[in-house]
Amino acid sequence: MRYIFFLLIFCCASVCSLSAQSSRMRPQSGSSSSKGEVDNSKANYVSPHVVAKKIEERFGVADSVTVDTIPRNFPDKNLLDSYSIANAYNGNMGSPVQSKIFFDRTQKTNFLFSTPYDPYVYTASDLSFYNTKTPYSNLTYLSSFPGEQSEERTKIFLSMNTNKKLNITGLFDYLYNRGRYMNQSNKGLIASLYGSYSGKHYSAYGAFLYQNFSNYENGGLANTDYVTNPSAYSQYTSITMPVNLTGVQAGYRTMSFFYNHKYSLGFNKVIVVKKDSTREEFIPVTSFIHTLKVQRDVKRFHEASVDTTFFANTNFSKTAHSDTVAYLSVRNTFAVQMDEKFNRLLKFGLTAFIENEVNRYMQLDQYDKIAYKWEQNTRVGGILAKNEGRIYRYNLQGNIVIVGPKIGDFELSGRVGGYFTLWKDSVALKAMARIRNTSASYFWEHYYSNHFIWNNNFDKELQTYIGGSIELPKRHLKLGLQVANNTNYLYFNENAMPTQASGSVQIVALDASLDLFFGKHFALENKGVYQVSSNQNVIPLPALALYNNLYYQTKLFNVLRVQLGVSSHFHTSYYAPAYMPATGQFYVQSKTKIGNxxxxSAYANFHLKKTRFFLEYYHVNQSFMPNQNYFSMPNYPMNPTTMKMGISWNFYD
Structure with missing residues (x-):
């Protein structure tokens, strides 16, 4: 009933708005946009009074970004598809995830058990910091049918300036997914209060984040024939198919506080705006930067009763049991920066920094008592960068640990971007290189739980990386090449235990995206990644992953933008990693191939003034595909056919 009520209210509001708009709209002479015509540009629909920036955590370097109001492809703006075009997960949004594209994989924290939740977790770098002349808020609601097995997401945020310098933003993001399969439900809560201050000499960014994710673990289907041979098991629906585990829960919780502030010394300079108009601009010369980040992560695993058949080892209890590990990090970074705005002759900026990080690791020992391990490391580094300029920009930086158990860990990286015109078309060239030598984090080497115990002494990992891309925005074309060499690579073997590969593993990936437009109304978007792993037993990868989106777009009543289309995801068959519920980690296996x-999904997407909304028929091809092998990873099928809906409403006052 609540869905019907929601749709009725929204439809009434849409009709009223359309009527009001159509009565006010008049054709403009000389306009190239007539009824039913939609331009092919990816225009941004946002108030000019709202400016957004994202920052780099270590030094608070800000970069302007567009506010997410682009009307096109709203159904694909979900957490998983935004993370990667191919993912391994249990079918439910909010469950642990690993991208099947090697270079899409992220590691947002130093806590081993947080990585599977990276698509959902916010860090300070993921937040958009706003500056608004009027309050800006957004309400987003996503859901699916049937209601008793739905996926739901409610996201609310409000941003406002108390004055020209100080902005405060509140964020609430809630996931609640009941699951299309038995014992699969999960939920996630993200709450944040953050803001920024932009003064003449003093500026700051601050954020408090609380995030809590919990999910039931079902261990996958007890028999994959329920999916691959549905005619023989017609009495089963997805929610009644037997699974491997019951009464098992896992979770991840993180709380963090971030504060970056900077004091700049400089001088005022008169800038000529027009012939008869000037303004005064503050030119920073030297800035003193301090960043504090405090983070606490907790990983939980609870069994109402231990299943000794599914788990190969049971170390402590065959009755109800809980495992908990935790991580605390306090990081202080102090930096001195020579700003490039002042350095007009050499046109680059210099930064030197020292960083101290104190880590505490907690877990239960063999006597069921809490054991702590403390660790402190200090690193120094520097940056040579040119972040301004129309033709090219670059950033060269390096750092090394000089004190602590991770002494000798280092990273050297560089990136450069060039922008020029070729054949009357704009061209963007980007290149990046990195060499990184890192010690294994504590939980890679030490872990104590009911089903897994390990104590290792791994060598440092060495990774070299080089990548580049060329983009022609007017032709909607982008090509990229990435190459990595991983020595002493850490991974989970077929026993779901951490191990280190001997020698090196190379990864080569070619990626391309091309959008084709046919007349005024039809378009085909294409993304593809071709990747090669020199050792599929260590880093298994599908050779080819594709995303395609064919749609028709038009405009009704000169105000309602309509997009009707079909999108698809595909990757070739390979031995996809399996998933271990007890640790929440993905591990290699050589028995089951996934893919092909x-x-x-078919969708109807709409944009009306400040509102976007859609209806999507997810997994539409399930009913007529002869191949019913729709698994995301071994024993974990993707969700069957379902109807999805969503709305996102912006308010600028």
Missing amino acids: YPLA
């Missing part, structure tokens, strides 16, 4: 199955 397209997942297609």
Whole structure:
């Protein structure tokens, strides 16, 4: 009933708005946009009074970004598809995830058990810091049918300036997914209060984040024939198919406080705006920067009763049991920066920094008592950068640990971007290189739980990376190449235990995206990644992953933008990693191949003034595909056919 009520209210509001708009709209002479015509540009629909920036955590370097109001492809703006075009997960949004594209994989924290939740977790770098002349807020609601097995997401945020310098933003993001399969439900809560201050000499960014994710673990289907041979098991629906585990829960919780502030010394300079108009601009010369980040992470695993058949080892209890590990990090970074705005002759900026990080690791020992391990490391580094300029920009930086158990860990990286015109078309060239030598984090080497115990002494990992891309925005074309060499690579073997590969593993990936437009109304978007792993037993990868989106777009009543289309995801068959519920980690396996199955969804997407909304028929091809092998990873099928809906409403006053 609540869905019907929601749709009725929204439809009434849409009709009223359309009527009001159509009565006010008049054709403009000389306009190239007539009824039913939609331009092919990816325009941004946001108030000019709202400016957004994202920052780099270590020094608070800000970069302007567009506010997410682009009307096109709203159904694909979900957490998983935004993370990667191919993912391994249990079918439910909010469950642990690993990208099947090697270079899409992230590691947002130093806590081993947080990585599977990276698509959902916010860090300070993921937040958009706003500056608004009027309050700006957004309400987003996503859901699916049937209601008793739905996926729901409610996201609310409000941003406002108390004055020209100080902005405060509140964020609330809630996931609640009941699951299409048995014992699969999960939920996630993200709450944040953050803001920024932009003064003449003093500026700051601050954020407090609380995030809590919990999910039931079902261990996958007890028999994959329920999916691959549905005619023989017609009495089963997805929610009644037997699974491997019951009464098992896992979770991840993180709380963090971030504060970056900077005091700049400089001088005022008169800038000529027009012939008869000037303004005064503050030119920073030297800035003193301090960043504090405090983070506490907790990983939980609870069994109402231990399943000794599914788990190979049971170390402590065969009755109800809980495992908990935790991580605390306090990091202080102090930096001195020579700003490039002042350095007009050499046109680059210099930064030197020292960083101290104190880590505490907690877990239960063999006597069921809490054991702590403390660790402190200090690193120094520097940056040579040119972040301004129309033709090219670059950033060269390096750091090394000089004190602590991770002494000798280092990273050297560089990136450069060039922008020029070729054949009357704009071209963007980017290149990046990195060499990184890192010690294994504590929980890679030490872990104590009911089903897994390990104590290792791994060598440092050495990774070298080089990548580049060329982009022609007017032709909607982008090509990229990435190459990595991983020595002493850490991974989970077929026993779901951490191990270190001997020698090196190379990864080569070619990626391309091309948008094709046919007349005024039809378009085909294409993304593809071709990747090669020199050792599929250590880093298994699908050779090819594709995303395609064919749609028709038009405009009704000169105000309602309509997009009707079909999108699909596909990757070739390979020995996809399996998933271990007890640790929440993905591990290699060589028994079951996953892939060669397209997942297609049909959708209708709309944009009306400040509102976006859509209806999507997810996995539409399930009913007529002869191949029913629609698994995301071994024993974990993707969700069957379902109807999804969503709305996002912006308010600028």
